[in-house]
Amino acid sequence: MKINVDEERCCGAGQCVMLAPEVFDQRDEDGIVMLLDAEPPAEQHGPVREAAEMCPAAAIRLSEGT
């Protein structure tokens, strides 16, 4: 799984940070998403998919496969 985040779209809602704190964080100054791990290990795939689904700004894109 490879993750792409679109900082322009992100509205800083923090849903991803709550669902997958090992993969996503927020910048202190404006709450915009920071990707901690663009290719997370398998045990993170579930929470990451949920984060992508829940993101209110549709700012998280996943390419599955590997």
Added chain:
Amino acid sequence: MTTRPEADANSAHPFPDFPHPRSSACPFGVSPEMRALRDRGAVSRVRSWGGSTPWVVTSHAEQKALLADPRLSADFSHPGFPSPVDPEKAGRGRRDMSFVGMDDPEHARLRRMVSGVFTVKRMRALRPVVQKMTDDFIDSMLAGPRPADLVQALALPLPSLVISRLLGVPYEDHEFFQTNSRTIVSSVATAEARSTAHTNLAGYLDDLVARKTTDPGDDLLTQLGERVGAGELTRQQAASMGVLLLLGGHETTANMITLGTLLLLEHPGQLAAIREADDPKVIADAVEELLRYPSIVHLGRRRTALEDIDIAGETIRAGEGVILLSELANRDPSAFPDPDTLDLTRDARSHLAFGAGTHHCVGQPLARMELQILYPTLFCRVPTLRTAVETDQVPFKHDAVIYGVHELPVTW
């Protein structure tokens, strides 16, 4: 255009009238007329004020997609913008509401000056402060006469105190700040009184931004003051962001406090689970369902199409108004099975009660935290809490832009 025969006021199939107030028979649901809009499809046209014929979007999937679509503009000043109030009756023009009525990139530039306050980390740190404030308001309520009005005792003052703390309003000014903000959201105040209160607050915040440059604090107005100093903002822009944060989070949170309390009282079996819960996830899920079910910021997110948009078999033309009805999305059976049943254990997180996309409620992490603290604290500290009137005697705000109750007499 579409293959569906175009209808207008003169034809046999006129567009249905819009909007319709909620019915007192079903205070937490949508009116039958609004519900009927769903039968006309995910996207259809209605007839509204002044003969305008905006589009309404009724389904969850299409609303979620459109709210994140930059081809829709939130700019109030657009000629096609579908006004949420009858312009004939409203009388006066829209006030300056800062970035909520702007499009990116300027919207994002301004919004990102305040969004850092609401990060997950900051909200965790603020939790004990909000818990203490909640306990203090409950103490005062319990020390006062019965019945008490939950709106005045808890629902309005709590969010106002929290946001004044974030903005950095000095303690000695709280009285002034609360009085004026209460007048603005009051349903009994005259339009004139509300307008005066708005001017008072905007003026006050403008002064406060200036004061913060000589007497800084660890707060949002100090940060905005620094940006004014750096030439990124005018003082007036900083003040109107302050007013937006205050107003955006005041009546909304207050109405969720009262409606959520009322819903819990009406479902004693489900309330018991909240009271006994020691897993924060149970409370968090319950709050999502309490947000979904009544959908208090109803009557639509309002937008104008900037380009032609093909969606759900229709074409919305550039310049046409679009109204996205969260109260219907949140009761869409394809998103929420058995949507008209309140079920505090369901997964309701994908509701659109906070909108979606670039204008998704910037204060939602705070609102969620306040509600997650408030309901369990209230029902644990006041286990015998009950309404002092029958539900059909509760004065609901049937035609208000933000749905709620005028007052909620409670006793214990």
